[in-house]
Amino acid sequence: MEPFGIKPFCSVSRRSLLAATVGASLSSASWARVVGANDRVRVGFIGLGLIGKRHLLDFQREKDAELVAVAETHSARRDEALGLLGSSARGYRDFRELLDRQDIDAVVVSTPDHWHALPTMAACAAGKDVYVEKPLSLFVREGRWMVDCATHHKRIVQVGTQQRSGPHYQRAKELINNGYLGKISSVRLCSYRNISPGFATHPDQPPPEELDWQFWLGPAPDRPYNPGRAIYHFRWFWDTSGGQMTNLAAHSIDLVHWILGLDAPTAVASTGGRYCLTGLGETPDTQDAFFEYPGLSVVWSHREASVGRKEQPYVEFAGTHGCLSLSRKALIVDPDPKLPPECFIPSFGEDQPVGGPRSLPLPENPSYRCERIVDRTGSERDQFRRHVRDFLDCVKSRQTPRSDLESAHRVATACHLANLSLRFGRKLRWDPKREEILDDPLASAALERPYRAPWDKLLASLRV
Numbered sequence: 312m313e314p315f316g317i318k319p320f321c322s323v324s325r326r327s328l329l330a331a332t333v334g335a336s337l338s339s340a341s342w343a344r345v346v347g348a349n350d351r352v353r354v355g356f357i358g359l360g361l362i363g364k365r366h367l368l369d370f371q372r373e374k375d376a377e378l379v380a381v382a383e384t385h386s387a388r389r390d391e392a393l394g395l396l397g398s399s400a401r402g403y404r405d406f407r408e409l410l411d412r413q414d415i416d417a418v419v420v421s422t423p424d425h426w427h428a429l430p431t432m433a434a435c436a437a438g439k440d441v442y443v444e445k446p447l448s449l450f451v452r453e454g455r456w457m458v459d460c461a462t463h464h465k466r467i468v469q470v471g472t473q474q475r476s477g478p479h480y481q482r483a484k485e486l487i488n489n490g491y492l493g494k495i496s497s498v499r500l501c502s503y504r505n506i507s508p509g510f511a512t513h514p515d516q517p518p519p520e521e522l523d524w525q526f527w528l529g530p531a532p533d534r535p536y537n538p539g540r541a542i543y544h545f546r547w548f549w550d551t552s553g554g555q556m557t558n559l560a561a562h563s564i565d566l567v568h569w570i571l572g573l574d575a576p577t578a579v580a581s582t583g584g585r586y587c588l589t590g591l592g593e594t595p596d597t598q599d600a601f602f603e604y605p606g607l608s609v610v611w612s613h614r615e616a617s618v619g620r621k622e623q624p625y626v627e628f629a630g631t632h633g634c635l636s637l638s639r640k641a642l643i644v645d646p647d648p649k650l651p652p653e654c655f656i657p658s659f660g661e662d663q664p665v666g667g668p669r670s671l672p673l674p675e676n677p678s679y680r681c682e683r684i685v686d687r688t689g690s691e692r693d694q695f696r697r698h699v700r701d702f703l704d705c706v707k708s709r710q711t712p713r714s715d716l717e718s719a720h721r722v723a724t725a726c727h728l729a730n731l732s733l734r735f736g737r738k739l740r741w742d743p744k745r746e747e748i749l750d751d752p753l754a755s756a757a758l759e760r761p762y763r764a765p766w767d768k769l770l771a772s773l774r775v
């Protein structure tokens with residue numbers, strides 16, 4: 312079946328990947344070294360686009376970070392980064408050359424989604440710690456390979472869900488964990504914007520000289536170059552991303568898992584499609600996804616062609632005492648009016664407003680202690696900086712960073728399941744222990760996708 316005219320993922324068996332000839336395997340033994348508390352951490356960057364540049368500037372602020380190298384498939388971006396790093400830094404087209412350097416302790420991977428797993432795993436095998444952007448993976452199995460590889464090589468990996476480092480997000484976690492909202496039964500997550508009719512369209516064309524298009528595509532299927540599917544716009548194609556479900560919902564579902572201590576839904580259903588946007592692009596402009604957790608319902612909605620309410624909460628935890636909404640800048644608690652249930656029995660008499668609550672005396676309820684809170688101290692810039700600092704501290708202490716790899720894999724899995732549900736047109740039930748879709752062989756086959764040669768060989772050499 313081909314929902315929305317999109318080709319289904321090809322399925323690939325574990326055997327066919329492993330049967331491939333193994334290429335030169337990277338050894339970690341000679342490179343692994345523990346950085347002392349007073350040492351500087353020598354950092355290299357892989358991918359220097361929109362967010363990569365932000366990371367470069369944030370690492371540059373840290374006195375114990377020495378920024379020594381950048382690998383970029385786009386030469387103008389590589390040169391711009393080298394200009395920021397100074398004359399002692401080296402630039403590479405191929406990240407494997409950067410990873411070959413024994414004097415680099417850590418790398419920051421800010422490539423498009425289809426290029427997160429390989430550089431992360433190769434870096435771990437080369438004895439380097441990694442800060443890798445969300446969404447962790449392009450498909451479910453990739454995330455588990457990354458976790459296994461980093462665990463095997465004992466590497467520190469921080470994932471770019473930087474909200475966990477934001478003090479107002481931490482305050483939200485504390486409030487909810489201390490029972491301030493009472494029992495949480497649902498969380499609503501959303502992102503609304505209006506980019507209709509869609510981004511400008513271009514014909515397929517030869518790639519610009521400054522971009523190594525084949526390297527940029529890497530393990531993804533071969534496609535003709537088009538500016539509308541390359542820099543930044545990779546987000547709208549199944550080959551290279553999971554659309555806003557993995558781009559934005561990954562952040563929000565991460566908050567749900569982190570704050571409520573969850574690691575996986577037991578069922579996921581999603582509907583939507585590309586209803587409004589024209590031009591290139593495959594991923595839905597309108598999508599709703601429903602995640603079932605024991606005793607909790609989570610709903611994600613994104614709209615790319617309707618801006619909705621002006622001030623969106625983005626994330627809204629609903630509890631029996633009130634609701635807590637979060638954006639990157641604010642935390643707001645709205646207490647529920649605490650009325651006895653009898654007040655909600657509608658009254659249709661002459662002296663009462665139709666459907667209005669009956670005027671009973673308000674009861675004293677000692678367990679009810681939720682007050683209105685408005686905290687607008689959040690700063691997106693600050694969250695990025697703190698996340699970078701946490702990573703550097705963990706590189707030195709060898710402690711687990713705030714956004715650890717296992718939890719990021721679980722979050723990415725939830726997002727991928729939503730996209731699979733949408734594309735297969737049915738609700739999927741998930742076994743979180745075995746990491747398997749139940750009773751659905753067709754959808755299960757899409758938990759894994761093939762890598763294009765020669766990258767399949769590198770993958771095979773890195774799997775542990």
Ligand SMILES: NC(=O)c1ccc[n+]([C@@H]2O[C@H](COP(=O)([O-])OP(=O)(O)OC[C@H]3O[C@@H](n4cnc5c(N)ncnc54)[C@H](O)[C@@H]3O)[C@@H](O)[C@H]2O)c1
Nearest residue numbers: 358360361362382383384385421422424444445471542543
């Ligand atoms: N944490 C956040 O809030 C946040 C914000 C924006 C983007 N992101 C994530 O960061 C990633 C990058 O997004 P972006 O908007 O910066 O994209 P972008 O297209 O602006 O930049 C990606 C860069 O990677 C380069 N690249 C591609 N393959 C490469 C390879 N194999 N080796 C070296 N360089 C390579 C490209 O040439 C490009 O310059 C995405 O996964 C995105 O989801 C996270």
